[in-house]
Amino acid sequence: MNGSERIRRPHVLFGYDGTAENDGALLWAVEEARRRELDLVICHCWHWPYASGHEDPHAEAIMKRAGENLLERGVRRARRLGVPGTVRRRLMRGPVDEALLSASGAAELLVIGSHDRLDDGATALEVPARSERPVIVVPDGRTRPRRVVVGTDGTAGCDPALGFAFGEAALRGWELHVVYGCWEPSAVSEAELALFNDREALEKTRAAELEDAVAPWRERNPEIDVTVSLLLERPCEALRDAADGAGLLVLGDRGNGPWPLGATSSEMLREARCPVAVVPGRKSRDDWAYASDQDVATPHATADPAGG
Structure with a gap:
């Protein structure tokens, strides 16, 4: 060979x-x-x-x-x-x-x-x-909590990140925390803007999206201890708090351009003190x-x- x-x-x-x-x-x-x-x-x-x-x-x-x-x-x-x-x-x-x-x-x-x-x-x-x-960026070798945190926006575009996070939790025997910071009015269609004037409707709609996104992965991995958090906060704010108790933070690469990396992933790579995995949603060549x-x-x- x-x-x-x-x-x-x-x-x-x-x-x-x-x-x-x-x-x-x-x-x-x-x-x-x-x-x-x-x-x-x-x-x-x-x-x-x-x-x-x-x-x-x-x-x-x-x-x-x-x-x-x-x-x-x-x-x-x-x-x-x-x-x-x-x-x-x-x-x-x-x-x-x-x-x-x-x-x-x-x-x-x-x-x-x-x-x-x-x-x-x-x-x-x-x-x-x-x-x-997928790329894992590791800042140092300190001991960290046995927890994977993954950010999602409740859409199918986050499936690669969710799948990677469930896989890491299974490989390591760690618990998993799925976080959805759903206060993101600039990222929704015009038809959905009205939701941000009705917090109860927003929470109900996004909770259903989150459950639909997580349920298939939870069913495939029943051995993993999964916590799901829907937060009426901006994604970076929600993830910043969750990352403080994480041994690994997993994010997608949502963004625009030929080599997209979204604002949330960019900011968390700069701020998070734990290892950060960025999982591409694009098909591989x-x-x-x-x-x-x-x-x-x-x-x-x-x-x-x-x-x-």
């Missing part, structure tokens, strides 16, 4: 930068691979920062070698954390968001780390906005381009001469 065939096997793709802040995200990626019984692909992206015509092959070779050494360290760390299957390392030329998106074609999901402040253009915003796979500088399969059982 050649490298191209191997990389097309379903796996968890992890963006690795070797920093201490990134270690919590690596731990999460290892746990996802273990619970899903998938391989783990650790990807590091290097980027030549100068304009075309200013290449230096010698300097580029040093940067690539440093990236290879960093990946070796990441593989050893993943093994120590208990990856049960195969760990692959993948060295790619950046920019980081473009490289991760290109590498994500066969991934079941992506895991990336996040720094304290997310400015426009940050990888932790760009990748979830453009990915056709059948294939992606694979532009890897290096793609090496590293079985878990193989001895590591560096002491992994």
Whole structure:
């Protein structure tokens, strides 16, 4: 089996930068691979920062070698954390968001780390906005409540996020809290605007929508302890409070444009202190381009001469 065939096997793709802040995200990626019984692909992206015509092959070779050494360290760390299957390392030329998106074609999901402040253009915003796979953004490795919180708007467009949230709760044995902040007059049709002048009618209508959205998933997963909250608040306000008691916050990617990421998901990625999963509602493409500088399969059982 050649490298191209191997990389097309379903796996968890992890963006690795070797920093201490990134270690919590690596731990999460290892746990996802273990619970899903998938391989783990650790990807590091290097980027030549100068304009075309200013290449230096010698300097580029040093940067690539440093990236290879960093990946070796990441593989050893993943093994120590208990990856049960195969760990692959993948060295790619950046920019980081473009490289991760290109590498994500066969991934079941992506895991990336996040720094304290997310400015426009940050990888932790760009990748979830453009990915056709679920992306989990992990800020750090602290211990959190055993609860998944998922935001919904009561429409079928939230089914992917609900399905992912139920799946995570089942995999981890966590409870699940479904939150619908329904005070969103700017997002409804003209025919529904009158509801916001009658809070009782609004609550009754949205409660029925919420029950219809959650019921099929609850029936398929009777073992999960599910709490449902309908709140007459704006989505961000409702989710902000719920996320304080969450070990994982799951959101859809509702928005407009070629790579939509809605205002709620963008704001929660900036504000939430827990891991945030953004689940795309768009259909995935059948294939992606694979532009890897290096793609090496590293079985878990193989001895590591560096002491992994």
